[in-house]
Amino acid sequence: MDKFQPVERTLLPNKVAGVIMGRVRSGQLRPGDRLPPERELAQQMHVSRATLREALKVLRLFEIIDAVPNQGTVVKAPRQAVRDQWLAIAGHIDDEDPVEVLEVREALEAQAARLAAQRRTDEDLATLHQSLEALRAQVTAGLDSTQADIAFHHKLVRCAHNRLLLVSMAAVLRAMTGPIWQTLMSSLAGEPDDEVMRDYIEQHAAIDRAVAQLDADAAEAAVRAHLRITLDRLTRWDPPDARSEEEHA
Amino acid sequence: MDKFQPVERTLLPNKVAGVIMGRVRSGQLRPGDRLPPERELAQQMHVSRATLREALKVLRLFEIIDAVPNQGTVVKAPRQAVRDQWLAIAGHIDDEDPVEVLEVREALEAQAARLAAQRRTDEDLATLHQSLEALRAQVTAGLDSTQADIAFHHKLVRCAHNRLLLVSMAAVLRAMTGPIWQTLMSSLAGEPDDEVMRDYIEQHAAIDRAVAQLDADAAEAAVRAHLRITLDRLTRWDPPDARSEEEHA
DNA sequence: GTGTGTCCATTGGTCAGACCAACATACCGA
DNA sequence: TCGGTATGTTGGTCTGACCAATGGACACAC
Structure with a gap:
């Protein structure tokens, strides 16, 4: 009998981050594009703003997006190496x-x-x-x-x-x-x-x-x-x- | 006259993450140690739980800590990792x-x-x-x-x-x-x-x-x-x- | 025309409090 | 001894709110 593997814990923010990142990778979101405001985006994705923000936090760490108050969240161009x-x-x-x-x-x-x-x-x-x-x-x-x-x-x-x-x-x-x-x-x-x-x-x-x-x-x-x-x-x-x-x- | 540089936006979660990371780095928190519960820790650091969680999110990306419900947040960080x-x-x-x-x-x-x-x-x-x-x-x-x-x-x-x-x-x-x-x-x-x-x-x-x-x-x-x-x-x-x-x- | 001041709507940043689900623990009964 | 159960703890998520910075519209002064 095979040993059972621990089932994967699916965390919502990770999933959300994955979805957004997917849009960026697939080109649906291009550098310079602005994401909808957090409140609106959270509503669209049926998650709370806190959850959405944790997702955005990850994307920001990876320098995929950049957020500035009153200007929205924009997709960053990959930094030139x-x-x-x-x-x-x-x-x-x-x-x-x-x-x-x-x-x-x-x-x-x-x-x-x-x-x-x-x-x-x-x-x-x-x-x-x-x-x-x-x-x-x-x-x-x-x-x-x-x-x-x-x-x-x-x-x-x-x-x-x-x-x-x-x-x-x-x-x-x-x-x-x-x-x-x-x-x-x-x-x-x-x-x-x-x-x-x-x-x-x-x-x-x-x-x-x-x-x-x-x-x-x-x-x-x-x-x-x-x-x-x-x-x-x-x-x-x-x-x-x-x-x-x-x-x- | 020199051109002014953009002043840096200091975000709370980053600072919080830095503090905790510093404790791990300095050895005050060792692998296996458990952090206080989020509610308590947030109170200690005078930040909201949401802010604290964004900080923890970053540390989790670095695999410095690992959080599991009802067991708390524990320091992972086996040195070199x-x-x-x-x-x-x-x-x-x-x-x-x-x-x-x-x-x-x-x-x-x-x-x-x-x-x-x-x-x-x-x-x-x-x-x-x-x-x-x-x-x-x-x-x-x-x-x-x-x-x-x-x-x-x-x-x-x-x-x-x-x-x-x-x-x-x-x-x-x-x-x-x-x-x-x-x-x-x-x-x-x-x-x-x-x-x-x-x-x-x-x-x-x-x-x-x-x-x-x-x-x-x-x-x-x-x-x-x-x-x-x-x-x-x-x-x-x-x-x-x-x-x-x-x-x- | 230029620029300065004021107000207002928008937006990310932060906060407080709540509920949920999973789990550990201790206790209970067969 | 072992499964069942009540309960409290903890991370995960949600809701709604306020704050602060900013851009834009508009009026006013030079």
Whole structure:
């Protein structure tokens, strides 16, 4: 004989909330639509206003509706997720000040480095190593290393195990691939000096090392140092659109 | 002149839910404990039963409590479950992990603090001070400080003089303003004279101080400490004394 | 025309008190 | 011992009311 399951206790407010939510999901109620006044709606559904209000309370917690006195209860548009907002922001990045973009990137990547140093798995580490070696190979072969560079940083952010951070970084990185940036970068990069290239590799290696050793502070410092070099050159260069209120420090 | 922000509508049930949630979080109410009967509890808290029930409705959604007729309302909350439930509900709304959002915020705001400490003008500083005092006033008055808190952090980012950073931060902050966050935050608050509240103010004051002294490292550290503590208190539901099975994420 | 003040209807927020149904408990009788 | 029964407790629901904020209509002053 099977054991009997406890019968489900059907609570009225939940049912009411379900009905309303169903209308929203099915599109009968669209964002911006106003629900009938509570008194009226309660009457329509044959429940008391208290019961209806408990139902609305739930929907409000889920940010499906929003109620304001004397204006009624309206169906809210689902809030834009942060990652979607990044995409919107990224679309406008092109005409932003490159310094600003780099600073935001520094913010994200420094944090990513911290987290990576705390959370990286051994497989993460292997992948990161691999990217580093690929980068080294490109450089020593005298080939263009842009892709390998981006790949390395991408892998680094991956080690942080934070999807939002990843898409945020991706948005910023993508914004840095525009034509403006390419001319900018190439104008910043001097002759591919041997020593410069060794430094360049070493900076990446330092990041890799810090992450391997689970040293969050070192990882962040390494990332900052790496990006700061570009940033410094940029602030010193900067002529096309001279920023007025530059640093006071 | 700054634009005025909409003042926050303080709803009684949310506050009530916050108080009860705070008791659970602090260990004054432990799993298995029974709450007083609704009529009695409502009388104790000087709210109507309807209001109290809306609050309990929220707590039930979080699966913090469970109510069964003629048996009373009992605290469920087997530790970690509440946190998971929070993540599930918040995540269900916009498919985003609150912890991830917080980490991205930490990234942006830490950077903002660095830049602010380097670039803040005297007017910036005055504005920041003002926000700090407004926050202090709210707290000492025992009022809701959410708006003032957000305003302070917003002003801080403003001091960095980086528009991209500002809009990015705004996007992240927007994701932290829903009713769920509000309820959770209110469960963190204590009495105005409480040590918790003094620390809370002091953390903001430390940020303000570091920015005033042009100390980028200190500013970043202060911001990180503040956010770290908030996140920690937000996600830790074990009473401070009985912390046996720790997660090592 | 602009804007300011006043009144009024609407609407969500809150409250007080009541009844219902289910359940626990204790008591009762076979 | 065990089923039946009376009773009080408790959450679930309902009713009706008042409060406070708001938008709109309208009159009035500049």
